[in-house]
Amino acid sequence: MDYKKKMKSKIIMGVIYAVLGIALIISANIPGAEGLNTGYVSSLGTAFTTIGIVFIVKYIRILRNPELLHKYEVAAKDERNIMLDSKARGLAFAVYVVCAAVAMIVCSIFYKQREAMIIGFNLCAIVFLYWICYVILSKKY
Amino acid sequence: MNNRIKELRKQNKITQEALAEALSVTRQTIISLESGKYNASLQLAYRLAKFFGVKIEDVFIFEEE
Numbered sequence: 007m008d009y010k011k012k013m014k015s016k017i018i019m020g021v022i023y024a025v026l027g028i029a030l031i032i033s034a035n036i037p038g039a040e041g042l043n044t045g046y047v048s049s050l051g052t053a054f055t056t057i058g059i060v061f062i063v064k065y066i067r068i069l070r071n072p073e074l075l076h077k078y079e080v081a082a083k084d085e086r087n088i089m090l091d092s093k094a095r096g097l098a099f100a101v102y103v104v105c106a107a108v109a110m111i112v113c114s115i116f117y118k119q120r121e122a123m124i125i126g127f128n129l130c131a132i133v134f135l136y137w138i139c140y141v142i143l144s145k146k147y
Numbered sequence: 148m149n150n151r152i153k154e155l156r157k158q159n160k161i162t163q164e165a166l167a168e169a170l171s172v173t174r175q176t177i178i179s180l181e182s183g184k185y186n187a188s189l190q191l192a193y194r195l196a197k198f199f200g201v202k203i204e205d206v207f208i209f210e211e212e
Binding site: 080081083084085086087089 | 167171172173175176179185187188190191
């Protein structure tokens with residue numbers, strides 16, 4: 007029952023994405039939108055609309071088929087899948103931090119100070135966010 | 148941590164699919180448990196023991212490193 011609600015909320019998310027996408031496409035094509043990067047806004051709108059439609063079709067299909075719903079629910083609640091998801095996120099974070107640090111050093115070596123600074127700030131923000139999340143989670147568990 | 152899941156499953160003539168279905172996990176989880184690649188949570192360990200009608204320590208063999 008709980009998972010059904012989750013599926014319904016995904017459909018609502020799909021509708022929001024689709025509406026947002028259509029709004030972006032319209033805003034890129036109305037007269038007076040010269041100040042906008044219309045090509046980018048239009049592409050973004052198309053992407054949002056496509057994602058929205060995919061979400062709606064996918065989750066309606068799952069909701070209408072009890073067997074498929076059960077299969078998805080088991081996969082979503084499976085503890086090994088949850089562990090893999092958590093480990094993959096942790097690994098992706100570690101790889102990202104190392105790559106960003108290397109990129110920052112390389113940029114600094116080649117006098118690309120602005121790029122190095124942007125990457126550096128991004129790195130600090132991510133590490134700070136990690137620390138905040140760690141503190142919050144350590145109080146919860 | 149070693150386990151006797153495969154042995155117990157075969158004794159009870161249950162397929163991996165059926166065991167997965169009964170425990171609400173994926174078949175891949177059963178495969179990983181049986182091969183020792185993944186250690187079950189306490190909750191799943193309890194459900195496994197309950198399913199086979201044995202004690203947790205009869206399913207899982209703890210080996211100190």
